[in-house]
Amino acid sequence: MVKLLLVITVVAVLLVIISFLSPIGKKVSLYVVLGLIALIMLLPFFMMFVMATLKTNEIYSFPPIMWFGSNLGENFKNMVAAVNFPRSFLNSVIVTCSHVILVLFFCSIGGYAFSVYDFPGRNKLFAILLATMMIPATAGIIPWFIMMSKFGWVNDFKALIIPSCANAFGIFWMRQYCQNNVPKSLMEAARIDGCSEWTIFFRVIAPILKPAYASLGIMQFVNMWNEFMQALIILRKEKLYTLPLMLRSMVSDRGTDYGAVMLASTCAVLPLLICFLSASKFFMDGLTAGAVKE
Structure with missing residues (x-):
């Protein structure tokens, strides 16, 4: 070395x-x-x-x-004998895909609203929203767990999917993209044609947001696929383990088969590589499109 x-x-x-x-x-x-x-x-x-x-x-x-x-x-035989990899993989797919879909839906609507509509207190509300990004995620772990317990969401995927489906970063990301890439003349023309606000968003604006959807979707996919802390706290049953929890369960103080652990880690990383490579063009477009205001 x-x-x-x-x-x-x-x-x-x-x-x-x-x-x-x-x-x-x-x-x-x-x-x-x-x-x-x-x-x-x-x-x-x-x-x-x-x-x-x-x-x-x-x-x-x-x-x-x-x-x-x-x-x-x-190593493959040892991995299959040690953990239920297909089950954990399916759990991660369910949690991650559900979370990404909800994030793209709610954050795009929120970002569009902050960008287009001039409602009272818009700037102050957006400033408060940005301020929440300064708070470390670990600082809210205990209040989050208490809320999830009162909702009855312990050992439930909803505790991982729903609370952050309208997160501050996603709304900020979509707002910036809408401000820099969505022409107001297009929305005015749609209103003249008799389109409702929902029709304008889903039929006119949403197709323009594809690069922003791709870049935000990839970032949220990676974050949720690798989520460990919240999953460790809220998921107690082994049948609900996601991939990060499954990998942790393979490490023991009585001895660890690192060949099997590395094979499981490789299988866990592959979906991230496939996701990024399949949407890399849109991802780069989304990163660069908001940099210049037309």
């Missing part, structure tokens, strides 16, 4: 020197540096995939094994 860092440092210094020589050298050095950064970012994922195919004693070996092993089948 020290040698690798030394090589990267030497390469970085050489690239800095080259970048001062010519415009082409500057461009080449930029791409090489970005490539090295991407390689460093991807290395933990690659090692996770590698360790999913190794035996436990091979995982502990030093220097670490940097290529795939032959123990994938055995």
Whole structure:
């Protein structure tokens, strides 16, 4: 590892020197540096995939094994024997997809309302909404649990899905996108044609919001798919475990099969990769579209 860092440092210094020589050298050095950064970012994922195919004693070996092993089948058997992976995977899909759908619906309506309608107290209400983003999520864990207990939502997915379905960040995100990308002339033309406010939103505005939907949807999908703290507090029954809780249950002080854990982690990460890659174009459009006001 020290040698690798030394090589990267030497390469970085050489690239800095080259970048001062010519415009082409500057461009080449930029791409090489970005490539090295991407390689460093991807290395933990690659090692996770590698360790999913190794035996436990091979995982502990030093220097670490940097290529795939032959123990994938055995790790899969151990994973299936240790936990109910399909059930936990289904639980995560139910919680995450339900949450994302509700977030996109309510946050787009809230953001659209703050952007378009000039109602009394709009700016003050929006400022209060933004102020809630400054409060750490862990500060509200105890009040949240008390409320969920009174609602009878302990050991219920509703406690994870509903409370944050109209969160401040989502409303802020959709408001900014609506302000910068939804022309008021389009809404006025729809009103002249006799469209109601709901028809304007669902038939005219919603199609324009596709990039914002994609970017916000991916961020919310990742957050809820990886949600651990609230799930740990509210879900007590093993049959309700989501993937993060399932992975935690595989780690024991009496011994941990890290090959099986890494295989389960790999299977848990794959949906995130598929989700991002399938919507990456819309995700990047959503990130950049709100940067410039037309």
